[in-house]
Amino acid sequence: MGLITNLRKNIVRVVDRLFSDSDPKRIGIYGPPNAGKTTLANRIARDWTGDAVGPESQIPHETRRARRKENVEISRDGKTVNIDIVDTPGVTTKVDYKEFLEHDMEKDDAVRRSREATEGVAEAMHWLREDVDGVIYVLDSTQDPFTQVNTMLIGIIESQDLPVLIFANKTDLTASNVQQISNAFPQHETVPLSALEGTNMDEVYGKIAEYFG
Template sequence: MGLLTNLRDSISRVTDGLFAADEPKRIGIYGPPNAGKTTLANRIARDWTGDAVGPESHIPHETRRARRKENVEIERNGRKVTIDIVDTPGVTTKVDYKEFLDHDMEKDDAVRRSREATEGVAEAMHWLREDVDGVIYVLDSTTDPFTQVNTMLIGIIESQDLPALILANKTDLPGSDVQQIANAFPQHETIPLSALEGDNMDEVYTKIAEYFG
């Protein structure tokens, strides 16, 4: 499976290079666990294709394998942008099965989920290096953005010269603080949104077209 994926990906990378203007850009949705990446991916996919990308959940690490939605056409101001959305597992430096035990999970299931989540992070990091043309970085605006993971990932994205859009998600929640995120990454534009409620998605799509078109 991995071999075929690799082969396909390397072929598509070559063709990407040859037909850069025509091929859709592959946009990775990155961020820490439970930031709302899958909710956003589903929102984008539903708005423009009618399909969903994957199941959403309050339990961290629901997404443990990168999922892709291809050929999502976004129209903005008469201009059409085609992207492939890659919803990635939440990136973290520690995975502990004990955090799943609070979610009514048996230990065996929690340990397995933990293992799969770790594999997912490894895969997401690999994709970041090899397979994405741009990044939508999703943060939960109710939590402190000054973390090792965020700093490191944003640093990697910048070092790759990848176009990056920072989204301050969960603005529908009471503790949301968009400014804190804007302060943490002043070199980037921060767009507030609630992927769950669909708030401010217009601006998100405009920025996606602008950054990745």
């Protein structure tokens, strides 16, 4: 009987850990290439832990594997949330090696990077379907949000019943148009920010604590 009792206690402990509110929630940062996902991930990580998540670059698909920063504790307006940030590769329907050639890259390197980026997109989709508890969706507010990729990803997020925040990034640029993002996805709240300059991060952190706490 003692063995059975101990086994039951161990199972209860495992289940409690799996469903504990104190465990970090995995928040995936998603969006198209060059929307500023890694810049935002680094901004959040540096503000709350002092460390970056990964390198930033103007070259498309610089993030070709999901990168994770664990135990980022964010507190705002009396609410605290402990999250693991998952910075994912930019999702696109096709990765063309010629994109890299435009950045003075040798063809062999361009082909290799395009292959890695394609694998990274598949990994990002796996994380979305299996391994995240919520989504921060980052869009470049200077670009038209009505794209096949954005519509598809938002649809998948909704079908998974995941909490999602849409961040309209790059408000520091004159071509920024936050309203067009709000109009594209009116069913979700849109928060404007500049991850590069740190503009409106107080609201960003307040929303993260509210939605994912």
